[in-house]
Amino acid sequence: MNFKTILGSFFTNKNDLAKKIKNIVGFYPNDVFLFERALVHKSAVHDHTSSYKKSNERLEFLGDAVLGAVVADYLFKVYPNEDEGFLTKMRSKIVSRHSLNDLAKKIGLDHIVIARLDKKSKTDSIYGNAFEALIGAIYLDKGTKAAEKFILERVIHPYILLEKLEKEETNFKSRIIEWAQKEKRDLIFEILSEKGEGREKVFEACVKLDGKEVARGKEQSKKKAEQKAAEEFCKQFKILDE
Numbered sequence: 001m002n003f004k005t006i007l008g009s010f011f012t013n014k015n016d017l018a019k020k021i022k023n024i025v026g027f028y029p030n031d032v033f034l035f036e037r038a039l040v041h042k043s044a045v046h047d048h049t050s051s052y053k054k055s056n057e058r059l060e061f062l063g064d065a066v067l068g069a070v071v072a073d074y075l076f077k078v079y080p081n082e083d084e085g086f087l088t089k090m091r092s093k094i095v096s097r098h099s100l101n102d103l104a105k106k107i108g109l110d111h112i113v114i115a116r117l118d119k120k121s122k123t124d125s126i127y128g129n130a131f132e133a134l135i136g137a138i139y140l141d142k143g144t145k146a147a148e149k150f151i152l153e154r155v156i157h158p159y160i161l162l163e164k165l166e167k168e169e170t171n172f173k174s175r176i177i178e179w180a181q182k183e184k185r186d187l188i189f190e191i192l193s194e195k196g197e198g199r200e201k202v203f204e205a206c207v208k209l210d211g212k213e214v215a216r217g218k219e220q221s222k223k224k225a226e227q228k229a230a231e232e233f234c235k236q237f238k239i240l241d242e
Contacts (some may be wrong), residue, residue, distance in 0.1 A: 024134075037056055176237075
């Protein structure tokens with residue numbers, strides 16, 4: 001996918017943008033410039049000293065909070081007999097960076113995101129960030145009910161299969177790597193020991209944050225030991241609650 005690279009000329013026709021937004025969210029925006037900002041990645045802003053004012057970063061922050069609240073409320077009602085741990089894991093699966101990137105593409109957001117990137121640039125989170133920013137724009141433009149309606153009717157109901165999610169194992173390692181990248185922290189995994197033979201073999205792994213060991217895990221394979229350590233890390237830093 002090639003990103004749009006010319007910010008000034010991409011949305012010269014605001015009526016055209018309004019139609020594109022309407023096709024995605026289901027209504028015409030009151031403030032089309034608000035939605036335009038939701039689509040602008042910081043790489044497309046010339047003045048990087050004030051990129052947060054012109055890019056979608058602030059709207060992403062707001063949309064992240066709105067999305068988390070709506071998904072939590074939805075799961076609370078759908079699963080009246082499940083405990084907090086189950087609900088937290090389900091919410092985590094729905095709002096993971098991988099999930100949001102996928103959802104952004106499914107609703108067509110990838111075709112109108114604005115960014116200026118070279119071949120070395122990482123694009124892993126751009127669509128998901130724009131998706132959250134879009135929700136932030138809906139919230140500001142139309143209010144809580146409109147944001148909730150969009151999330152439920154245009155995203156969750158058509159694209160989220162709860163039965164499938166229930167069976168998926170949470171990839172704790174991926175979650176903490178995402179978290180570390182977002183927080184700009186240095187995160188590494190290490191295998192500390194390997195004991196026993198055959199089926200009795202046990203590996204111990206640890207997670208280091210900024211050079212300091214913060215969590216350990218033991219399992220019968222290196223991969224599972226890392227997952228165990230990552231799960232403990234998630235508990236300590238309450239990452240699944242985010």
